[in-house]
Amino acid sequence: MRLPKLFKRKASGEVAKDRLKILLISDRVNCSPEMLDLIKQDIARVISRYMMIDTENMEIQISKTGGYGIGSKNPSLYANIPILDLHKSS
Template structure:
């Protein structure tokens, strides 16, 4: 965490951070996905994408969340990945 961001007005309150963490724990639990499994999935995604692009792994963010399915509006687990791409590799 950036030291100066800790003191900015836009920083999240500890209540909101705790609430977000609890949501993630519940989503992982309901989706029956362990943190170890999520880490393995993240590693596989990075390995495959690294064949085609150079990735900023420090900025990588992979997490489970919930979304509504378009067909019936039912809430389902979703994998969300923010993967900063430095450059596309030449082939």
């Protein structure tokens, strides 16, 4: 009975963990999703001057850097920008 259930849905503990990870990112930096979207648009515009990128599939997020202990919680901005063409034509 448990097995088909497992296939149907993700375990709720895993869901909680994933939700928290995303939630705490915005809590920690006090940065709204709207602002994050503006940053994303700006980055896309700048990079587009030099190469062709896939703006549809680019992702940016703010997360904490690795390491444990006090003081290691400085957030950093991760950007994952798929490049379509390195040499922008014209």
